[in-house]
Amino acid sequence: MPKVVDHEERRRELAAAVWRVITRDGVANVSMRTVAAESGWSSGALRHYFATRDELLAFACQQVLARVTERITALNPQGEPHEVVRVLLLETMPIDTERHVEASITFAFLALGLGDPKLAAVQRQILVGMSGLCLNLISHLLPMESRERQVSLARRLNAVVDGLSVHILASHLTPAEAVSELDAHLADLPT
Amino acid sequence: MPKVVDHEERRRELAAAVWRVITRDGVANVSMRTVAAESGWSSGALRHYFATRDELLAFACQQVLARVTERITALNPQGEPHEVVRVLLLETMPIDTERHVEASITFAFLALGLGDPKLAAVQRQILVGMSGLCLNLISHLLPMESRERQVSLARRLNAVVDGLSVHILASHLTPAEAVSELDAHLADLPT
DNA sequence: TCTTTTATAACACGACCGTGCGATGATCGG
DNA sequence: CCGATCATCGCACGGTCGTGTTATAAAAGA
Known part of the structure; x- marks a missing residue:
């Protein structure tokens, strides 16, 4: 051989x-x-x-997802529930150089593949994984709420995290501002 | 001549x-x-x-901003404050075909111009305009809150709106789901 | 009618693109 | 040591790109 x-x-x-x-x-x-x-x-x-080039791009996108999910599952945060949620979600936000690279790639692919079904499948994986994570976190944080309420709060948390991330990427918010806003949102969750 | x-x-x-x-x-x-x-x-x-091509793209992006702001300023919503806020914000979200086109263009430019300073200026206009609108709405809705609290809630509202918009564009949420989530967020604002 | 200015068209150039293909180098079982 | 096979390279083809440059049509004032 x-x-x-x-x-x-x-x-x-x-x-x-x-x-x-x-x-x-x-x-x-x-x-x-x-x-x-x-x-x-x-x-x-x-x-x-x-x-082909599409194959290369799709793989590069999938690798971002793989890296983030690996980092999150490897993480085993301890402590107060709010703190656990905070740490896990921050893992996906562009708050330092490494994460900034990942997030900008993710969003670049999302915009690039709004019509490309090849990349849409990878995006779908990312979005489903992220919303699933949010729902898990919310249901652990607020187990007494109704399921519909949990779904709603998870969707909103997902939107807040992704919206803040976009605003960091566009240099409209600093990472510090976005983190403190995420903290404020978690603090405002119903008890 | x-x-x-x-x-x-x-x-x-x-x-x-x-x-x-x-x-x-x-x-x-x-x-x-x-x-x-x-x-x-x-x-x-x-x-x-x-x-040049850049000039064409920048103008096309600016036109989106012009159209949306024109529509918003032309709008003169009456009624309950929450309803007013809702109507204005929905004007920026991809909830029907026309707005979907606008939002996808805005988002495409955002991703495309993460490094291009020519387009970054236009994006800045859009983001500043949007966050200013959110701050106005929040300060009218919750005039008794402290200024810092208003800024925080406005930032979060901005993130929720943009996050939900991204999730619609990526076909992760339906327009109806996003609208009902915006309603839930407005309903959850401190009285 | 003629001139001048603008609008539009057509084309040329160099650069880069994705992609296919054949040649070459390296490495192992036999 | 020798072919078989994978890894790597370099090039060439056809296409599209951005962007100049030049020529033509049209219209308004002289």
Whole structure:
């Protein structure tokens, strides 16, 4: 057998190059060539692991989801329920450089794939996962509320988190302002 | 003097063509040529009114802002304060076809111009206008609250509206679900 | 009618794009 | 040591892009 490389590992490495290109030059500048140059490989080598550009983009998007969910599940927060919810949700918001990269990529893909069904599936995973997390958190935080009320508050929490994230990304809020607003929202939840 | 056309009017007509291209093929497919074909003019004619592609995009984005603000200021809602707030905010959300087009364009530009300073200025106008509207509404709705509390609640209202809008655009919520969640949020505001 | 100015059209250029394809290098079982 | 096979490379094709430049049509004042 000839030299064989770990395909999955190589694909992750190439996805990281996609992230760097997106954060530096914007999602519009992601091409086979730019990603190849960024990763240090030739375009032909890139094509061994991703047949088309759409495939490359979809994988890069999925990798963001994988990283965030892995970080969240690895996290095992202790302490007061409000604090637990806070820590978990902050894991998804662009409050530092690493998370800012992830969030900007997520939103770039969301806007880019408003019509592309290939990417829409990945987006769906992200949104469903996020809303599921919110519903879990709310139901643990407010177990006495009715189910409909829980669903409503979870939807709203989801909207607050994503809305604040968008406003950070657009430089309309600072991370500190957004975090304190999330805190205020959690504090205002019905007891 | 030769034949002279209303430049502003022509530019609005071409911006409308940009919108159609965006909603049909996505923002990535906006080029001088596609917009020219969509508008029925030649690419040379297009270039008379917009020297560069960036200029065309920035104007198309500004037109969205102009249309929404015009609609809001033209609106003179009567009745209960909560209802007034509701009607004004719904004017900005993608709850029907026309507003869906506007919101998806706004959001597409937001993602597209995360690094482009030309478009960032237009986005800034939109975000500042929106947050100013929210602060006005909150301060009229809850005049007795402290200023800091008003600012906080306005920020949160802004995040809820934008978050729900994003979730509609991503087909994660139906317009009806989002509207009822906005209603629930308004109902939950401190008295 | 002629001139001048504007609107529109048509085309050319260089750059980049996605993608297919053949050549080359590396690595192992035989 | 030798072919079989995977990894990698480089290039070439057709297409689209943004953007100039130039030519033509139209219309209004002289």
